[in-house]
Ligand SMILES: Nc1ncnc2c1ncn2[C@@H]1O[C@H](COP(=O)(O)OP(=O)(O)OP(=O)(O)O)[C@@H](O)[C@H]1O
């Protein structure tokens with residue numbers, strides 16, 4: 348009995364989704380909504396299968412710019428946090444600048460990046476990077492910086508050099524903060540890539556969506572959205588999997 | 604017995620508040636010395652100065668003939684909280700000080716396991732701190748402080764966060780560990796019973812500004828047990844320490 352109920356609990360979200368799709372498939376025609384406004388799930392699925400190879404090509408491009416942007420954000424976010432922690436002067440210089448910078452809606456200045464970096468992948472990578480940078484930086488700052496004074500004293504008295512304290516204390520403490528940041532930064536980087544593709548260029552999922560809109564091919568637009576959703580889910584799933592395997596000591600990951 | 608730690612005319616001011624006023628005492632080699640005194644009399648500050656983590660405003664501290672001017676490496680520290688790293692196993696937490704000192708952790712694993720056994724932690728080597736009780740975590744912290752056989756171990760109310768029953772057991776566990784290692788220990792506590800039971804010497808401090816009011820030598824035989832608590836001499840020592848604290852409180 349316990350087995351069936353836990354199985355049911357596990358598949359409950361899927362069952363709910365299936366019910367929703369069924370409702371959509373049957374309900375929308377009854378309401379008289381035309382297919383070019385809200386296509387039926389079956390039409391979206393058909394279009395998805397028809398365009399599978401284009402979808403994959405688009406995802407490869409968008410996925411690449413997203414992941415490269417994210418990786419750059421990870422490296423520079425952590426380095427920037429380190430600089431601010433170890434060089435206190437930088438804190439008063441960098442922090443207000445970064446706060447001001449973060450308040451600029453980067454989507455609004457995206458056209459500028461296209462002017463500066465062209466229609467190729469560079470402008471998309473930079474947009475993805477800039478959108479992902481802030482959460483990585485802020486969380487790294489907390490994870491690397493907020494170490495109990497007693498831990499630092501203990502390490503110092505044991506003869507710990509700055510480098511050893513960094514690798515064995517600060518970095519280890521920061522890992523869960525950074526994985527948390529990645530879960531937020533990943534979809535943001537994706538937004539950066541897709542907005543870049545909207546503004547200029549001729550490849551990627553963003554381009555595919557624009558193409559669908561241009562041709563009033565609503566099922567194609569929805570099919571592209573499905574591709575993105577699958578991609579994001581896989582990406583965040585990978586981070587969560589890492590957390591579950593490597594961060595078993597975290598309160599949220601403990602099995603009681 | 605030669606002195607390991609010598610504190611001479613030590614004063615410390617924070618801004619305009621005088622936290623410690625002209626404290627002098629010494630800790631003989633391989634002895635267990637306690638500091639008792641009311642909250643805020645500067646006990647933690649004194650320990651931090653002894654460790655070289657904080658500079659004194661005036662006066663001197665000598666450890667084995669060397670003046671303390673900066674953080675000293677040859678010292679073990681136990682805080683009121685266990686301060687274990689949550690991502691490390693208990694064994695690895697104890698070995699942490701070896702790694703920080705640039706030593707090969709593997710060389711100290713045997714000793715770490717021995718200490719864990721003495722502290723009643725056998726079988727918990729691979730457990731994470733959150734799987735241990737508060738008392739067990741604090742015992743692990745004591746093992747960690749003893750791992751490298753430092754010339755001085757400083758303990759700042761290590762049992763302060765524990766309940767009375769656990770606290771008493773911890774006192775005896777500490778005695779067992781200490782009798783094995785005979786490290787020089789400077790131990791801060793609020794508990795008069797704990798101080799008298801564990802120590803060779805009890806330093807009594809008075810509050811605001813922290814002054815040394817009395818120094819009591821406890822020459823009760825070791826190992827001490829619960830029976831010691833009923834020994835008339837133990838009761839007399841405890842009474843003298845209490846008098847010292849109370850006199851110090853009304854004096855100023
Ligand atoms: N960093 C600091 N800056 C300013 N004042 C401080 C600082 N550290 C300690 N003090 C002051 O020095 C005095 C002694 O503090 P300390 O923490 O050493 O007391 P304590 O005896 O350990 O007290 P408790 O038993 O409550 O732990 C207190 O009046 C405290 O306010």
Ligand SMILES: [Mg+2]
Pocket residue numbers: 646647648759
């Ligand atoms: Mg204190």
